[in-house]
Amino acid sequence: MTAWRRARLDRRPTGQPTKVDLRDVFNAILYVNRTGIPWKYLPHDFPNHGTVYAYYAAWRDEGVFAQLNYDLTGLARVKEGRKPEPTASVIDTQSVKTSSNVPLTSQGTDAAGDRREEARHPHRHDWPPPRCDRHRRRPLGERPGIRLLDQAKEKYPTVSKSWVDTGFKNAVVEHGARLGIDVEVVNRNPDTRGFHVVKRRWVVERSIGWLMMHRRLARDYETLTASSEAVIHMDETTPTWRGTY
Template structure:
């Protein structure tokens, strides 16, 4: 077997150590091409997708020393449709949890949503009257380490409780050990709305709200909920995710998975860069406290 060591062209490109983590988990060939060899290497394709994700540029504007934009987009679309991104993401998440000394199956999770503006056409575009945002909502469920368990992108006009049901539907099948989900107080401000009872009976999950302190103005670091906010911060470092530029919700969900794949591959390769700002310091302290209390 030929081992090719590629030069790292851009900051968004995979390192050799990161590629060594990802390569065994990727499909070897394109099923639509039969037995013909690939024209562009899988690493070059992923580097091109990561460039679009990290820089926020349009597909047609990728540099010429990467894969042609149409080839990279075709692979991105193919791997979104056949579940390759999902399988790669889930496999890396399990490995990161094991490396951290945790069970691959989490027992608790945190749920929240983020409204993203969209100036493109496409499916599921709506208006969030509360945030005054036209676009879509990203609903993510993360474990207590901030790793994404599920990501659902839908219209911004969908209420949080309805969006939460989309995320939690089938949760017991995928993650049978999850019995507790922390949420924002807005999800359960009306118990008769049915989310708490539905989650308990349909998915055997207990919904627990973490309320804000009404006497404190501005940003608050809330117990448990800060974990999912940090995940949104990780995703926000990718300029493609600063807004929603995808025409399909499936592609918007795939971009979230690709961002997390890059982050987890760096961790497993021992190359994760930990920022040292005040937010990160406070997050690390709270994470240590949470681990002691578990």
């Protein structure tokens, strides 16, 4: 964050930095994500809510949250004796209810067709901290899986293996093969009733559980998909930076 601010000093007429403490701004964003409160309800211990949101919007639009997530996970992997770049990933799908401010064009319905909801397609690389998650509203067949594979290969050319749930089938498998990624569809055991751990998919399902501890993600409040992605990246940094200590 300090480097981000330093790079923008020349844009200010006076060349002087603002007086706001970026650590306080960062903590305020974490507070909003964890508690799910509106921006204007930020406690007075933090900077003004307008200032906090202005920094949040700038960091969202410039991809700062995503880059922070990637960098922290690379450091955590190195601490565990791994290479910073992953070689495998897991893709799964999650649906959550939407709020009234989400555009109708980005909403879908559940299996019964009676509830508005949006679909998230988490993409997690094969190491405990979640990383490179992407948020896409409304189920669009296998296209979200194809996009995620493209994004993963672009960001991490080292990825050569991916496990997906049964919602992604032939098109995703074939596209992965063209990218040099071996895509394996992981099925549940039909003979087992109730909850049971599914091979590899449990990793991303655990990550979804971590994310849902943040009330901002318990329901989709964001008008912009970019904001939803930024919130996910921001919330992922919490377990990730703990792994760097």
